[in-house]
Amino acid sequence: MRVLVAEDDPSTRLILQAVIRGLGHQCVLARDGLEAWQLFEIDPADVVISDMDMPRMDGLGFCRRVRAHKGAAYTYFIFLTSFGARADLQKGMQAGADDYLAKPLHADELGFRLVVAARITELHQRLAGQAQQLEELNRQFFEEGRTDALTRLGNRLRLHEDLQSLERKNYCAVLCDVDHFKLFNDGQGHLAGDEVLRAVGAELKKHCRGGDRAYRYGGEEFLLILPEPSLALALAAAERHRKAIEALRIPHPANPPSGVLTISAGVALRSCGDHAGTAEWLNQADTALYIAKRHGRNRVSTFGN
DSSP states (O other): OOEEEEEEHHHHHHHHHHHHHHHHHEEEEEEHHHHEEEEEESOOOOEEESSSSSSOOOOHHHHHHHHHOOOOOOOEEEEEEEEEGGHHHHHHHHHHEEEEEEEEHHHHHHHHHHHHHHHHHHHHHHHHHHHHHHHHHHHHHHHHHOOOOTTBBBOOOHHHHHHHHHHHHHHEEEEEETTTHHHHHHHHHHHEEEEHHHHHHHHHHHHTTTTTTEEETTTTTEEEEEEEHHHHHHHHHHHHHHHHHHTOOOOOOSSTTBOOOOOEEEEEEEEOOOOHHHHHHHHHHHHHHHHHHHHSSSEEEESOO
């Protein structure tokens, strides 16, 4: 362990150093509380052994700073006290100390304290590791609960949460639908259909720019939320996505005239001054998608243009 000693008496410092090193631990010496705190800030110790009465910063002030430190590991804090100053022990414990050593020092007593310190710090390290693992699991569960299992895009819950937090600026919704997907499933089978949905989702995500958000809206429908100031810019972005899907050249004999997989898309603008709700906005994108399908599919249409 790394043991930091804060002691203004030179002879006591040397005794502590000799015993600590003799027990196989690393020892760092400080002549007062302020020097000890400066050393601790650079490299926190596993154990601190500190006198109470020191110049510049006393042991109580040093202990409080150690306890307020936001380091990941726990530091075991031991106060040095004389037999005549045991009334100060309560103050030390209230400041955050774990134990105390009485002067004059005995090597066996110090050895016992360091054994306890090693056990306590190891326990804190295990608990910290478990807490970190639990935090990571919670983060994973949180993300999984907001991710579509098939396409790995955001799901409806993620969409609902994101829609509540949109910044006050223009956004465009692009609702995409795989053309004649039911016919593809009927001809190729549902497993092949799932692979197609994965491929479409991955390609849409690949062509998203910073700030763009992609979701599986349901079935063979996908939704893009784009921070675009105008329908024209959103239309260009949607067209880029449409071309990228067509360029995959996934065979789809039931989708004439190209015979490859394509998507249709509808685009709707929601400006920052628009008082329409999100449901109406998405309905506008759905209406635009219907227009694209009605005019032959494999195209992008807009609402309100």
